[in-house]
Amino acid sequence: MIPWSRSPHQKISAWLGVVPFLAFCLAFEIVPVLLLLSGSFSDKNGAFSLGNYAKISAPIYVRSFWNSIQLSAITAILGASLGLLFGYAIFRLPAPRVREALIALSDVTTNFAGAPLAFAFIVILGSNGVVTLAFEKYLALKLYPTFSIYSYSGLVLAYLYFQLPLMILLIIPAFAGLRREWWESAHNLGANTIQYWRRIALPILTPSLIAGIVLLFANAFGAYATAWTLGGSNITLATIQIAFTITGEVLHDPGAGDALAVVSLLIMGVCIAIYQFANSRARRWAR
Amino acid sequence: MKQRPPVLQGLLVALFVAYMILPIIATYTFSIATKWDITLMPEGYTLEWYQTAFDHPYFSITLTNSFIVSIAAVLVGLLFIVPTTYWVHTRVPAAKPLLDLLMILPFGIPAVVLALALIRVYAFPPFARSPFLLISACVIFSMPFMYRPISNSLMAIDVHTLTESALSLGANTLQILIRVIAPNILPGILSGSLLVFATVFAEFTLANLITGASFKTFPILLVEFTRRDGRIAAALSVISFTVAWFASIAILWVSGRGRKPTEEALGAR
Amino acid sequence: MAYLELKNVSKLFGPVAAVKDFHFAVAKGAFVSLLGPSGCGKTTTLRMIAGFEMPDAGAITLDGTDITSVPPNRRGTGMVFQAYALFPNMNVRDNVAFGLEVTGHPKQEIEGRVREMLALVRLDDTAKRFPHQLSGGQQQRIALARALAIRPRVLLLDEPLSALDAVVRVALRGEIRRIQLELGITTVYVTHDQEEALSISDRVVVMNQGLIEQAGTPEEIYRQPKTRFVAAFIGTANQLNGVVVDRTQVRFGETMLRAPVPSGLKESSKVVVLVRPESIAIHAAAPTDAHNVLEGTIQTITFLGPITRLGVDIGGTRVVADMAASSRAAFTHTQHVWLSFPPDACQVMAEK
The missing domain is CATH 2.40.50.100 (RNA polymerase II/Efflux pump adaptor protein, barrel-sandwich hybrid domain)
Structure with a gap:
């Protein structure tokens, strides 16, 4: 393809150019993760063992994974559905400047995760938060103690804050990929709006939608700072349990930490694989 | 397509904007409020919390530390990713899938897991719990943000044709990189750098787990204050948000400038 | 005898008139081309016939009835677009059957019609394939089959060949004319390619800046251009x-x-x-x-x-x-x- 890099000698030296970066990735990503994997299958003396995985079948760990999965699934599905709705409203705005501004807002806010975001939610939805007070004063609705920003229901709201804009950013290009000709052809052939959405638009959007949901799921599953700031040790999530094995705040077995990390990696790996597959489907149609 | 009733559409957009900016506005207001816990609006306004925050001994230390880590992560990222990406695009297209895979991996590794894995391996000095290890972790964690804009701008400019025409005009590889490629992918490099800077600056998990108390960063201080003094936490959150806003506006400005020529070219067709 | 008639039709986009006082009649079974440079209003005219644009003035009648305010999905016009208009999530069979399915035709009739249409465009063996597995020329033939499957009263083609290679373009325009003659269907064809328009049309309407410069048989247009614009644009x-x-x-x-x-x-x-x-x-x-x-x-x-x-x-x-x-x-x-x-x-x- 490129005539000036054709000779075998040049080809090998060309690959050498990738070596420094590859070495860096190996040193600080791949090898440590592989060692974690092998560590999870070893006992204290380094012999092969499934003991670590037996340890993490304890109720606290099982519950932490279950909580993580539930929280991720709820925020992914809510985020994706609302993102689809809001994203379409934004996409169809007649004023391109307003549309651009809202996309920019999504771009900024989806990165507002972690401590400052968690704190912002305490300000509005804490027990003395401005929204909590407004609900009490104007709607005579006491949010507490049914709802608490420091509990899982609060986490859902806080997570949605970065999930929703992420979905909007993922889905707007998919809306833009719906060609006007498809709607016009369908309409011209006698279809009404509902038939068009059910038989053409939604099937075409489905891969992007699935890609969005799994990415949101992974995004929530790996999150730590927001949950830690809001709930601290009151919240039992997989990432918080793994962090405990590092900080040693609670007496934890390092081997169990490795096993927890490997299970998390497995779940994330499945998400990324589905994401890649769905994305390639979406791209195939986008041509 | 049938026009959706604009009322519904407007309502949805308004709801979205309210949800997105209410927490931020509230935080800004809280940081300058004298007392705001039983009334709907603050009882008075003050800059006292900022003063207290600035006076805190750890304020300038953690801010400096965060800047050091963020800038170092940007520089190391640039050093590895720009030449590698360019090299792969032009000389070893066969390595492109490998590079793409390496760049998707960090998405699949939660920050806590990355921290755990690195701490296990680098338990010896000078790495153990060191800023170096933190910077390396941040580079790994943020490299997709650097790679994507650079890779996209390399693809947008058709590196092959540009490189081949420069070669045919007698330029050498270094001249091509500096005088032809770099100016064309500069918007990509800049927005990638800003994105990495913003991400690393706000990164709490890696810093808290890898260096912790031995090298405190700004987000660590912020989390400490959310448990001790909400008003100072608000002031610190505002600073954190403001850094993020500045980075985002700079990214928009940079990528807007980078996009313009192509839009004009399309318009001219 | 006028079958499709546009009576003093005008269309404004903001302050700009895309089509001005367009008055033209198409006889039943005729092949008419709208020819002109880009921005001359030819596509807008076609889209008004299909119902995708509402005229700001004038009326459109089809077979004696006014269709100006009939929505596009009830007009019974079959349209072929420039390119990429096949539904990417459906295979060829589903694409061709779509118009019949959404209007509730019985299954047996649909299958028969799909087979008939695929035979008409000579792509019988592609029913199970997806659009992205077909060449550009094949895609446009399927698009034609899909438009014809609903037995439209008028066939509308919007620069259907402009995205294709030169060789395919020439072959396919012959196919389009063959099928049009075979079915005897009234056809309006939009193109900016004068050779294309002259070679396949019964009548050519040359447009410029929203106005009809000249309408006539290809020979008349070529041999007796009425305006300098036509003379310069044709040949x-x-x-x-x-x-x-x-x-x-x-x-x-x-x-x-x-x-x-x-x-x-x-x-x-x-x-x-x-x-x-x-x-x-x-x-x-x-x-x-x-x-x-x-x-x-x-x-x-x-x-x-x-x-x-x-x-x-x-x-x-x-x-x-x-x-x-x-x-x-x-x-x-x-x-x-x-x-x-x-x-x-x-x-x-x-x-x-």
């Missing part, structure tokens, strides 16, 4: 600026040209004399028995296959003349030559 025409002397003569520089001057043009008014390059004869020596002789120097010689085109400088005006490739005469660059053309090959029109 190649030399335009010689001159002044009317009398009913049979126009002065071009120092030369008197014999040409039929239409009665509307007054003496000493400024005119343009149009001459097609193929009507011009080239002589190596001054001809004695010819009308309209111009003397000049060869600037360019362009070999075009069946013909060779000479560009000749006539005192500052460039005139092109065609010479059959079979001609024995050999000319060289900068050679001094004489051009001549018969008076009836000239067309005189006002300069403005």
Whole structure:
């Protein structure tokens, strides 16, 4: 393809150019993760063992994974559905400047995760938060103690804050990929709006939608700072349990930490694989 | 397509904007409020919390530390990713899938897991719990943000044709990189750098787990204050948000400038 | 007998009129092309027939009934778009069946019609394939089959060949004409390619800036262009600026040209004399028995296959003349030559 890099000698030296970066990735990503994997299958003396995985079948760990999965699934599905709705409203705005501004807002806010975001939610939805007070004063609705920003229901709201804009950013290009000709052809052939959405638009959007949901799921599953700031040790999530094995705040077995990390990696790996597959489907149609 | 009733559409957009900016506005207001816990609006306004925050001994230390880590992560990222990406695009297209895979991996590794894995391996000095290890972790964690804009701008400019025409005009590889490629992918490099800077600056998990108390960063201080003094936490959150806003506006400005020529070219067709 | 009729139709986009007072009738079974440069209003006109744009003034009737306000999905017009309009999530069979399925046709009828349509476009074996597995030309044939499957009253084609390679383009335009004649379907075809329009149409409507410049058979459009725009847009025409002397003569520089001057043009008014390059004869020596002789120097010689085109400088005006490739005469660059053309090959029109 490129005539000036054709000779075998040049080809090998060309690959050498990738070596420094590859070495860096190996040193600080791949090898440590592989060692974690092998560590999870070893006992204290380094012999092969499934003991670590037996340890993490304890109720606290099982519950932490279950909580993580539930929280991720709820925020992914809510985020994706609302993102689809809001994203379409934004996409169809007649004023391109307003549309651009809202996309920019999504771009900024989806990165507002972690401590400052968690704190912002305490300000509005804490027990003395401005929204909590407004609900009490104007709607005579006491949010507490049914709802608490420091509990899982609060986490859902806080997570949605970065999930929703992420979905909007993922889905707007998919809306833009719906060609006007498809709607016009369908309409011209006698279809009404509902038939068009059910038989053409939604099937075409489905891969992007699935890609969005799994990415949101992974995004929530790996999150730590927001949950830690809001709930601290009151919240039992997989990432918080793994962090405990590092900080040693609670007496934890390092081997169990490795096993927890490997299970998390497995779940994330499945998400990324589905994401890649769905994305390639979406791209195939986008041509 | 049938026009959706604009009322519904407007309502949805308004709801979205309210949800997105209410927490931020509230935080800004809280940081300058004298007392705001039983009334709907603050009882008075003050800059006292900022003063207290600035006076805190750890304020300038953690801010400096965060800047050091963020800038170092940007520089190391640039050093590895720009030449590698360019090299792969032009000389070893066969390595492109490998590079793409390496760049998707960090998405699949939660920050806590990355921290755990690195701490296990680098338990010896000078790495153990060191800023170096933190910077390396941040580079790994943020490299997709650097790679994507650079890779996209390399693809947008058709590196092959540009490189081949420069070669045919007698330029050498270094001249091509500096005088032809770099100016064309500069918007990509800049927005990638800003994105990495913003991400690393706000990164709490890696810093808290890898260096912790031995090298405190700004987000660590912020989390400490959310448990001790909400008003100072608000002031610190505002600073954190403001850094993020500045980075985002700079990214928009940079990528807007980078996009313009192509839009004009399309318009001219 | 008018089947499809556009009556004084206008369409504004903001302050800009895309189509102005368009008045035209299409006979049943005719193939009509709307031809013009981009932005001339041809696509807007077609989209108004399909119902995707509402005219701001005027009416559209089909088979005697006013369809101006009938929504596109009830009009019974079949439309073929420029490209990429096949539904990517459906295979060929589902694409072709779509229009019948959404309007609730019985299953058996649908299957029969799909088979019939695929046979019509000669792609019987592609039913299970997806659009991205087909070539551009195949996709457009399926798009045609899909549009025809609903048995439309009018077939509308919006530059259906513009995204294809030259060879496929020529082959497919022949296919389109064959199928149109086979079905006898009234067809409106939009194109910016004059060769395409002339080769497949019964009638051609040349449009410019939202107005009809000229409508007529391909021969009329080519041989008797009514305006300078048509003359310049269709084929190649030399335009010689001159002044009317009398009913049979126009002065071009120092030369008197014999040409039929239409009665509307007054003496000493400024005119343009149009001459097609193929009507011009080239002589190596001054001809004695010819009308309209111009003397000049060869600037360019362009070999075009069946013909060779000479560009000749006539005192500052460039005139092109065609010479059959079979001609024995050999000319060289900068050679001094004489051009001549018969008076009836000239067309005189006002300069403005």
